Amino acid sequence: MTAPIVELRDITRSFPGPPEVQALKAATLTLDQGEYASIVGPSGSGKSTMLNILGLLDRPTVGEYRLAGALTGALSEDERAAVRAQFIGFVFQAFHLMPRRTVLDNVLMPMLYSGVPRAEREGRAERALERVGLGHRKSFFPGTLSGGERQRVAVARAVVSDPRLLLADEPTGSLDQRTSGEVMELFEELNADGLTLVVITHDQSVAERAPRTVRIADGRLSEAS
Ligand code: ADP
Numbered sequence: 001m002t003a004p005i006v007e008l009r010d011i012t013r014s015f016p017g018p019p020e021v022q023a024l025k026a027a028t029l030t031l032d033q034g035e036y037a038s039i040v041g042p043s044g045s046g047k048s049t050m051l052n053i054l055g056l057l058d059r060p061t062v063g064e065y066r067l068a069g070a071l072t073g074a075l076s077e078d079e080r081a082a083v084r085a086q087f088i089g090f091v092f093q094a095f096h097l098m099p100r101r102t103v104l105d106n107v108l109m110p111m112l113y114s115g116v117p118r119a120e121r122e123g124r125a126e127r128a129l130e131r132v133g134l135g136h137r138k139s140f141f142p143g144t145l146s147g148g149e150r151q152r153v154a155v156a157r158a159v160v161s162d163p164r165l166l167l168a169d170e171p172t173g174s175l176d177q178r179t180s181g182e183v184m185e186l187f188e189e190l191n192a193d194g195l196t197l198v199v200i201t202h203d204q205s206v207a208e209r210a211p212r213t214v215r216i217a218d219g220r221l222s223e224a225s
């Protein structure tokens with residue numbers, strides 16, 4: 001049997017004060033490969049802290065995190081960056097696209113220093129854009145796209161290196177209801193293709209699209225029934 005992709009055990013993340021804030025309190029979470037889970041909670045409940053730890057952007061104060069079976073606590077910053085590049089894709093609320101680069105250049109960014117030859121990078125980026133239904137927009141600049149299209153470009157960029165885990169922090173937070181729906185449908189398709197997915201949101205209707213919903217309140221996780 002393959003190890004779970006994510007195993008968080010009794011994770012606490014404290015930010016020193018005063019006053020000290022415990023953004024996560026003894027959080028335990030296991031995600032199997034191919035799972036699609038949402039983590040839902042109000043503003044300030046610890047969602048972004050959770051995503052940052054899952055994505056190796058931050059370290060827990062206490063507790064251990066195994067990613068694909070391997071303990072992450074002892075990794076150096078360089079090793080963490082390498083694991084991140086190989087395993088994890090990120091999508092954020094504000095898209096974070098480069099406005100002066102074409103859609104294609106934005107999508108191939110994560111591969112720029114990967115040693116993948118240019119022609120292959122472009123091929124992969126084109127395929128990622130096809131996957132999100134935006135192959136016809138590859139020469140456009142982000143500013144000419146709708147919000148929903150921009151977020152789909154960001155999703156293409158997040159999956160271009162074939163990550164094992166996609167982490168999305170409030171991916172629909174800047175979108176209206178219709179374009180949010182487009183992005184959520186895309187997540188469902190990617191998950192159906194086998195991608196493991198965590199969507200973090202304050203929006204209950206977005207959270208309910210995932211087969212599994214985990215609640216977070218004041219830094220504590222609980223499984224929704
Ligand atoms: P959410 O994403 O659910 O809105 P966050 O994870 O961003 O919540 O924040 C959870 C709590 O941790 C909040 O009380 C926030 O103020 C605090 N917090 C987050 N990041 C920091 C930081 N870098 N320094 C101090 N406190 C922080």
Ligand code: MG
Pocket residue numbers: 047048049
């Ligand atoms: Mg947040």
